[in-house]
Amino acid sequence: MRAEPKTRSDFRHFHPITTRWMDNDAYGHVNNVVYYSWFDTAVNQFLITHGVLEIERSPVIGLVIETQCNYFASVAFPERVTAGIRVSKLGNSSVRYEVGIFREDEDAAAAQGHFVHVYVDRESRRPASIPAPMRALLQTIEVNQA
Template identity: 65%
Template sequence: MTERPTRGTRADYRHFLPITTRWMDNDVYGHVNNVVYYGYFDTVVNEYLIRRGALDIHAGHVIGLVVESSCRYMASLAFPKPVTAGLRVGRLGNSAVTYEIALFDGDADLAAAEGRFTHVYVDRESRRPVSLPAELRAALEPLVTGT
């Protein structure tokens, strides 16, 4: 028998963002559709980077491209309950970052879902990998957990 992985808790994450669910997030089964979780992941990462001045989505010379993603679903989320997204960095490399995200049902301590995705940072024009800019690395270092 395969043992289930443990669910993360709020204490495992470094940054949090409340997210308001929308009516259209629910599917016909009455819970948030699986594809919407990835939108929540993208929202917490980009909110963090933009607010810290580490990502200029319109004119920055460096952009992040997703090269890998995954999600484990452990409990349902549903409109109209709020969601809290937790964020940490599992790996901070020269040109790549692995973000780890948990989605919590309102104020719950146990994650309803946990996901990850890896950005490779590239030059906007050439699309070739580049070293992380200093301001991006400085913004990400407080999120590194070493998981």
């Protein structure tokens, strides 16, 4: 079954992204690997901005264990891009983020996907519970799945 693009109303938080000349590939559009960087940037910026993640000091960190993306329309430099994020599953030590990439002011996603973070102790790398402040923040962008 082919995925259908989500719309902006499906997401709970938005992060503007600046495309760069180097993001374009030989075919004149943003290379597919760049989208994964945008996913990571949007989620981590959300966590950092809200004070629940300190990259160099947080005792619990998220490791990506799964990622996926569907592409619906090309994006190219110098278009403006916005990443919409939401949480579709929040477990004890894991979270599934869903991300939509929107061109300019378009309502339908040009690309969308997900990644799963498993939160681990920084030192031991063993699974750890998502800290309460982070969990509370993630709940603000959580959506119920039908």
